[in-house]
Each structure stands twice: as structure tokens, then as C-alpha cells.
Amino acid sequence: MSRRVVGTVVVILILTAVAGLQKPEGQRKSDDPVARGEYLVTHVAMCVQCHTPRNTRGELDRRRLLQGAPMPVRSPWPEQEWAFQAPSLAGLPGGWSEEQLIHFLQTGKDVNGRHARPPMPPFRMTREDAAAVAAYLRSLGGTTAFTRPG
Numbered sequence: 001m002s003r004r005v006v007g008t009v010v011v012i013l014i015l016t017a018v019a020g021l022q023k024p025e026g027q028r029k030s031d032d033p034v035a036r037g038e039y040l041v042t043h044v045a046m047c048v049q050c051h052t053p054r055n056t057r058g059e060l061d062r063r064r065l066l067q068g069a070p071m072p073v074r075s076p077w078p079e080q081e082w083a084f085q086a087p088s089l090a091g092l093p094g095g096w097s098e099e100q101l102i103h104f105l106q107t108g109k110d111v112n113g114r115h116a117r118p119p120m121p122p123f124r125m126t127r128e129d130a131a132a133v134a135a136y137l138r139s140l141g142g143t144t145a146f147t148r149p150g
């Protein structure tokens with residue numbers, strides 16, 4: 001009897017372990033910070049819309065993904081301070097560590113306590129989201145080697 005109970009428990013344990021290994025694809029992806037970062041950057045916080053240059057048709061130039069772009073619009077309030085260039089983020093912004101970027105995305109301030117000018121949004125991300133964004137941007141490291149035409 002007790003041997004049968006032990007046998008059943010062992011079978012259940014094995015089945016649970018196997019089920020754990022067969023996580024659905026989507027679930028496994030969201031565990032990956034780089035994939036989550038790509039999702040946030042592309043579809044939620046929309047970093048790509050401002051930090052990627054556009055072609056003559058106004059579409060994002062995927063070959064220069066997140067390599068910095070001019071701001072095509074100016075502030076509706078002429079007195080407001082405003083930035084006309086969004087810097088490159090591919091492989092992290094120039095000279096920034098991953099930890100500095102995480103701090104910036106959580107507080108809206110850089111290491112010197114300065115905030116970025118509008119239209120850069122003052123994000124207040126969770127540490128987890130900020131770390132995912134940083135991991136993704138870092139993964140784009142190689143692309144900064146592109147020479148920017150014009």
C-alpha cells in the first residue's frame with residue numbers, strides 16, 4: 001500500500017517536472033528581459049517613434065533602429081524649453097551604464113540629477129521594466145557602428 005502511495009507521488013513529481021519544462025512559448029518569452037524590453041520600447045513606451053530616424057515617406061528606418069533622430073515638431077508653447085534631437089539609444093546612450101539608464105527611467109533624472117527636456121517623457125518605470133528596457137537597448141550594441149548618412 002505505502003509503496004503504491006510512494007509510487008504515485010513519484011509519478012506526480014515526474015509529470016510536474018515535465019510540465020514545467022514544456023512552458024508555452026509566449027510565457028517563456030516574457031521571462032526574457034530582452035524580449036520584454038523590446039516589447040516595451042516598441043509597443044508601450046514608444047521610444048522607437050522618437051529615437052529612430054525616418055525615411056522620405058515618414059516611416060521608421062529599421063536599418064537605423066534607435067540610432068537617434070531629429071524632432072520634426074516644435075513645442076506648441078514657444079517659451080517652453082525643448083529638444084530638437086533625440087540621442088542614439090542603440091547599445092545604451094553614449095557613456096551610460098545600464099544602471100544609470102535604469103535610474104533615469106525610474107526617476108526621470110540622470111546621474112547629475114538633471115531631467116531631459118521635453119518632448120522626452122519623464123518616465124517612472126518599475127525597476128523590472130527599466131531593467132528590461134536597458135537589457136534590450138544594450139543588446140542592440142553592434143548597430144551603433146553604422147555610419148549615419150547626412
Ligand code: HEC
Pocket residue numbers: 040041045046047048049050051071083084085086087089093101104105110114115116117118119120121123133
Ligand atoms: C516623444 C518623443 C520621445 C519618446 C517617446 C522617448 N524619447 Fe527619449 N528623448 C527624446 C528627446 C527629444 C530627447 C533629448 C532630450 C534633451 O536633449 O534634453 C530624449 C533623450 C533621451 C535620453 C537621454 C537623456 C539625457 O539626459 O541625456 C535617454 C536615455 C532616452 N531619451 C531614453 C528613452 C527611452 C528608453 C524611451 C522609451 C522608454 C524614450 N527615450 C522615449 C524624445 C523621446
